[in-house]
Amino acid sequence: xxxxxxxxxxxxERGAHDSLEKHGGIDAAVFExxxxxxxYVDGDYNxxxxxxxxRKELKGAQRPxxxxxxxxxxxxxxxxxxxxxxxxxSARVIVEKPFGNDLASAQxxxxxxxxxxxxxxxxPHRTTISASGL
Numbered sequence: 001x002x003x004x005x006x007x008x009x010x011x012x013e014r015g016a017h018d019s020l021e022k023h024g025g026i027d028a029a030v031f032e033x034x035x036x037x038x039x040y041v042d043g044d045y046n047x048x049x050x051x052x053x054x055r056k057e058l059k060g061a062q063r064p065x066x067x068x069x070x071x072x073x074x075x076x077x078x079x080x081x082x083x084x085x086x087x088x089x090s091a092r093v094i095v096e097k098p099f100g101n102d103l104a105s106a107q108x109x110x111x112x113x114x115x116x117x118x119x120x121x122x123x124p125h126r127t128t129i130s131a132s133g134l
Contacts, residue, residue: 016038017035039057041054046081052085055086058087062090063090068093068096072109075112076108082116093117093121094124095113095122
């Protein structure tokens with residue numbers, strides 16, 4: 001069984017299609033199968049209902065991966081909401097760059113991440129170093 005892909009993105013399906021087209025082309029039949037697995041959740045990062053909807057879409061996913069390609073300002077809010085909704089349980093998180101704006105904010109984000117996810121479930125994107133050298 002293929003995993004579901006759940007996104008909070010205003011044009012999730014179109015974005016997936018365009019990205020695949022840009023990076024190698026699309027087999028229409030394969031994209032149709034992939035598209036059947038895409039789920040879009042409309043919501044606000046500050047609204048717990050958004051994360052309950054994500055949890056619902058994850059259904060029986062046993063080890064979901066949350067890819068956070070969001071501004072650093074939202075990391076804390078999103079991670080805390082994932083935890084409160086139960087979506088962090090047995091999950092992994094991939095943190096996109098930049099990670100914080102300075103050392104203090106990076107340390108605070110690290111504290112929030114570790115409150116919701118064990119170290120073994122946190123995967124920094126390889127280019128997580130910010131312009132300030134963190």
